[in-house]
Amino acid sequence: MNETVTKYPANFIRNIIEQDVAEGKNSGQVVTRFPPEPNGYLHIGHAKAICLNFGMAQDFGGFTYLRFDDTNPLKENAEYIEAIKRDVAWLGFKWHEVRNASDYFEQLHQFALQFIDEGKAYVDSLSAEEIRTYRGTLTEPGKNSPHRNRSVEENLDLFRRMRAGEFADGEHVLRLKIDMASPNINMRDPVIYRILHAEHHQTSDAWCIYPMYDYAHCLSDSLEGITHSLCDIGFEDHRPLYDWILDEVAINAHPQQIEFSRLNLQYTVLSKRKLKLLVEEALVDGWDDPRLPTIAGLRRRGYTPGAIRDFCRRIGVTKSKNNVELAFLENCLREDLEGTAHRVMGVIDPIKVVITNYAQGRVEDLKVANHPKDETLGTRSVPFTRELYIDRADFREEANRKYKRLVAGGEVRLRNAYVIRADEVIKDSRGEIEEIQCTYDPDTLGKNPEGRKVRGVVHWVSATQCHGAEIRLYEPLFTVDFPDASDQDYHDLINPNSLTIKQGFVEQSLESAIVGQQLQFEREGYFCLDSKLSSPDKLVFNRIVSLRDTWAKIESRQ
RNA sequence: UGGGGUGUCGCCAAGUGGUAAGGCACAAGGUUUUGAUCCUUGCAUGCGCAGGUUCGAGUCCUGCCACCCCAGCCA
Numbered sequence: 001m002n003e004t005v006t007k008y009p010a011n012f013i014r015n016i017i018e019q020d021v022a023e024g025k026n027s028g029q030v031v032t033r034f035p036p037e038p039n040g041y042l043h044i045g046h047a048k049a050i051c052l053n054f055g056m057a058q059d060f061g062g063f064t065y066l067r068f069d070d071t072n073p074l075k076e077n078a079e080y081i082e083a084i085k086r087d088v089a090w091l092g093f094k095w096h097e098v099r100n101a102s103d104y105f106e107q108l109h110q111f112a113l114q115f116i117d118e119g120k121a122y123v124d125s126l127s128a129e130e131i132r133t134y135r136g137t138l139t140e141p142g143k144n145s146p147h148r149n150r151s152v153e154e155n156l157d158l159f160r161r162m163r164a165g166e167f168a169d170g171e172h173v174l175r176l177k178i179d180m181a182s183p184n185i186n187m188r189d190p191v192i193y194r195i196l197h198a199e200h201h202q203t204s205d206a207w208c209i210y211p212m213y214d215y216a217h218c219l220s221d222s223l224e225g226i227t228h229s230l231c232d233i234g235f236e237d238h239r240p241l242y243d244w245i246l247d248e249v250a251i252n253a254h255p256q257q258i259e260f261s262r263l264n265l266q267y268t269v270l271s272k273r274k275l276k277l278l279v280e281e282a283l284v285d286g287w288d289d290p291r292l293p294t295i296a297g298l299r300r301r302g303y304t305p306g307a308i309r310d311f312c313r314r315i316g317v318t319k320s321k322n323n324v325e326l327a328f329l330e331n332c333l334r335e336d337l338e339g340t341a342h343r344v345m346g347v348i349d350p351i352k353v354v355i356t357n358y359a360q361g362r363v364e365d366l367k368v369a370n371h372p373k374d375e376t377l378g379t380r381s382v383p384f385t386r387e388l389y390i391d392r393a394d395f396r397e398e399a400n401r402k403y404k405r406l407v408a409g410g411e412v413r414l415r416n417a418y419v420i421r422a423d424e425v426i427k428d429s430r431g432e433i434e435e436i437q438c439t440y441d442p443d444t445l446g447k448n449p450e451g452r453k454v455r456g457v458v459h460w461v462s463a464t465q466c467h468g469a470e471i472r473l474y475e476p477l478f479t480v481d482f483p484d485a486s487d488q489d490y491h492d493l494i495n496p497n498s499l500t501i502k503q504g505f506v507e508q509s510l511e512s513a514i515v516g517q518q519l520q521f522e523r524e525g526y527f528c529l530d531s532k533l534s535s536p537d538k539l540v541f542n543r544i545v546s547l548r549d550t551w552a553k554i555e556s557r558q
Numbered sequence: 559u560g561g562g563g564u565g566u567c568g569c570c571a572a573g574u575g576g577u578a579a580g581g582c583a584c585a586a587g588g589u590u591u592u593g594a595u596c597c598u599u600g601c602a603u604g605c606g607c608a609g610g611u612u613c614g615a616g617u618c619c620u621g622c623c624a625c626c627c628c629a630g631c632c633a
Contacts, residue, residue: 010571053576185628234628328582372590523594
């Protein structure tokens, strides 16, 4: 076989870059940037952009800048910068350098002067409302501002005074002189500088005029020698402006802007604004709530960087709108964890089992494999005692043949241990099962009983040699697959069962569990210690994702 | 109704004129001390619709239709 089969689809951006490199464009160099605005936390939608930008540069031997698009001091905050750096690094990417759009304020200002000088920019003194009116509508052309033909001298003077702080916010703006009748609204004399008497987290009070995105972004790209400027499809009709600015200004590098569609993922929201609201309204436990699609939330939930990267590459890169199923993400996670996560046992909804023919006080240390297929992951010791816990769902007083667990009078295999038989069920006054009395077959450790077949396997934990643990089970934060597409207020779409807290028991070895380690609780799912809530005194586990559950599917059909 | 986009299996997505990849999901079977994993098999006579060009069209042409984005001194 000479064809390379990968699980990753080809994508049009890679094709473009590949061709550019082959043709020796930009001397065969590939330089990209990831340009977040420090006004919120990164989410999995950003992860897609991060993987693309860093991934392309990596694959073609180039590099990537992490650039903070900090042109609006009113909305930005230095705290977000640290969080963003942490998230990008955690995802496994190394930036060439950190840059800020604010690093270029001086140069951007020089370019503005040049635009004015050449009669391509003017100071407008219309109010924001007037500018909106003059801009026209989607179907009607705009009108020229009465200030459009101010002399170069007057513009220069006004702009100098804007910068000097002689005017209040909103009194004047600097606009590019393009075409008020353009069918593309972005070309109708876009504002490129506004007055903002605001402290900037990087430049402090050095400036009271700030450049707008459309102006700062293309020039920053060019100044950094970016070859391919990959962005959200929402900027598609900004591209003519991006190109106009770089064509008009005396600058040699003209990066190519290429747009791709943003990720939409089922049962969550991927807009910074809505995520911020969820956090601010305390509907979740901060930006790193395990139910959130933020990188910080996914990390705390237990997702691995590798699984997220795999997901981002597998979903592909196109310009078409997409609605990615949650199952797809979960599959990437399970696939990653299957081979690496150590297996342990934990009982989430405990019910007591007493082995009546097992001596009181006896403790057997069972040697148990940490992984069913990978011996190199080693073994551990699990104590077996007279009193145990199994999960409530693993016992029924009566059941049909399809139920392969413990049934009154029947047998079941205790995972990694003996076969037991349920002899008697003891209930409390309300009829709730209090304990199940069983007998074990001492001749079934590591081998099947003779003459009969035991069909089920059930996980367990010693009731006397274990740790209590809080176990947090998660469901999607929203009840509908695409809350953004709903007419209803998203507050009404929040899933009341998104978090369920259980008090269970985990095997003794988990006292040495560490934050950041993913474990499989056999037959239950993948879990990890909660980095925020767990402590040596009180173990708190998050369920990252459940195991695939064919039985639940069969059962729900009946 | 101006401009810019997008339409290939339930979802994602290859395909760049030569006779519809792959993944997820789903279904059926096998292995199994996790109803997990793993393995096998099935799953688009059709690519928004209608015409046309061609020996041949998802790919080219024409005309429709549907959906998305744009009127911040936000990014």
